[in-house]
Amino acid sequence: MKNNNLKAWLYLLPAVLFLGFFLVYPLIDVLIYSFEEGYNYASQTYFGVGSYNFSYVLHDPYFLQALKNTFILVIITVPVSTALSMLISVALSSIQKLRNLFQTVYFLPYVTNTLAVGLVFMILFKQTPYSDGLVNTVLSWFGISAIDFISGPYWAKMLVLCIYTVWVVMPFKILILTGSLASVDEIYYNAAKVDGTSKWRIFRKITLPMISPTVFYLIITGFIGAFKAYSDAVALFGTDLNAAEMNTIVGYIYDMLYGTSGGYPSYASAAAIILFVIVLTITCINLLVSKKHVHY
Numbered sequence: 001m002k003n004n005n006l007k008a009w010l011y012l013l014p015a016v017l018f019l020g021f022f023l024v025y026p027l028i029d030v031l032i033y034s035f036e037e038g039y040n041y042a043s044q045t046y047f048g049v050g051s052y053n054f055s056y057v058l059h060d061p062y063f064l065q066a067l068k069n070t071f072i073l074v075i076i077t078v079p080v081s082t083a084l085s086m087l088i089s090v091a092l093s094s095i096q097k098l099r100n101l102f103q104t105v106y107f108l109p110y111v112t113n114t115l116a117v118g119l120v121f122m123i124l125f126k127q128t129p130y131s132d133g134l135v136n137t138v139l140s141w142f143g144i145s146a147i148d149f150i151s152g153p154y155w156a157k158m159l160v161l162c163i164y165t166v167w168v169v170m171p172f173k174i175l176i177l178t179g180s181l182a183s184v185d186e187i188y189y190n191a192a193k194v195d196g197t198s199k200w201r202i203f204r205k206i207t208l209p210m211i212s213p214t215v216f217y218l219i220i221t222g223f224i225g226a227f228k229a230y231s232d233a234v235a236l237f238g239t240d241l242n243a244a245e246m247n248t249i250v251g252y253i254y255d256m257l258y259g260t261s262g263g264y265p266s267y268a269s270a271a272a273i274i275l276f277v278i279v280l281t282i283t284c285i286n287l288l289v290s291k292k293h294v295h296y
Contacts, residue, residue, distance in 0.1 A: 027276075033269035046266070053270035062242050063271060066252040069233075072158060073165060073248070074226040081166045082218055085173035090203070092174070093181045110171035118235020121164045125149035150237065157237065157246055165232050169225065173218050180214035181207065212294045220286055227279050230254065249275045 033039065034053055036046040057063050092102055109117060124134045127148045131137075136146040149156045184207060192202045208215070230250040233241050241247035242255065249271060256268035 030269045030272050033265050034273045036266050039264075039266040053266045054274070057267055057270045057274065060267075062247065062255075063249075063252050065242075065245055066247040066249050069158070069161075069246060070227060070229065070248045073162060073229055074223060076162045077165045077169070077226055078219065078222040080162075081169050081173060082215065082222060084166065085170050085177055085218070086215070088170075088174050089177035089181055090207075092178050106174045107171045109167060110175075114168065114231050115235045117168060118164065118232065121160065121167075122150060122236055125160050127151075151244075154245055157244065160236060161233060161246065164236060165226070165229065168232065169222065173222075176214060176218060177211065180211040184210045216286070216290050216294045220283060223282055223286070224279055227275060227282075 035049050035051070037048040037050055037052045039046040088106065092106075095102065125136075126133050127136065127146060127150070132140070132146040133149070135149065140146065147153075147156050149160045151157075188206045188210070189202065192206060197205075228250050229248050233246050233248055233251060237244040237246045239259075241251050247255070253268045253271045253275070256264045256271065
């Protein structure tokens with residue numbers, strides 16, 4: 001038995017070393033940085049240890065704006081993308097002949113470069129001296145005046161960011177949900193049809209409970225992915241997200257490290273720890289909720 005345990009640990013050793021070096025060590029390092037006050041990157045010195053970095057970040061208007069943007073993005077995009085993906089996946093599951101073709105078509109945006117998709121969205125929504133953009137052209141057909149979605153009001157820019165984020169994350173969710181729906185045993189559906197059960201009741205009482213672990217997985221990963229959003233905003237509004245009022249928490253962390261206001265690893269580390277705590281808290285809440293609503 002001891003020899004078997006030793007062999008098992010030897011097999012696990014590469015993975016343990018990899019996770020320790022690239023996951024555990026950086027997390028500990030960031031935690032240490034977050035408490036070092038007045039850290040100087042050039043001289044590798046600091047003048048004190050305390051919670052000032054957290055106080056500074058939590059009172060920084062740029063961070064509060066980034067926090068607001070991130071929460072709006074999470075609250076809107078995660079449920080909307082999951083619901084739309086579920087709707088499309090159920091529709092795809094009812095199509096037998098062309099299902100693989102439609103799956104491929106829906107999955108294409110996921111393998112497309114994020115910045116390239118962002119450029120297309122910017123062209124669709126952006127006003128230029130020569131054109132109001134395709135979206136504004138369509139809106140004009142309904143008597144709605146042109147809106148500057150890229151450089152205009154805050155709500156318009158947030159709307160574009162949410163639409164773009166939903167578009168980007170949906171293909172992966174559709175692929176996973178379609179596979180999960182295909183794994184549901186047909187016996188349950190046949191029994192329900194014999195009893196004359198409606199399609200809506202079949203979906204609520206059979207389909208949704210059977211694929212609830214997959215839905216829960218997508219919700220958890222959706223929350224984590226939305227909290228890490230940064231490249232989406234850059235693709236639409238450029239690198240100066242603070243000026244556009246469209247920065248995210250990850251964008252704030254990057255700016256503190258490498259941006260125009262960069263060179264403050266302690267502030268960046270404090271913001272990263274705050275993000276870690278937020279994501280951990282929401283994940284724990286989801287885990288508690290899943291005990292009642294997820295059926296394994």
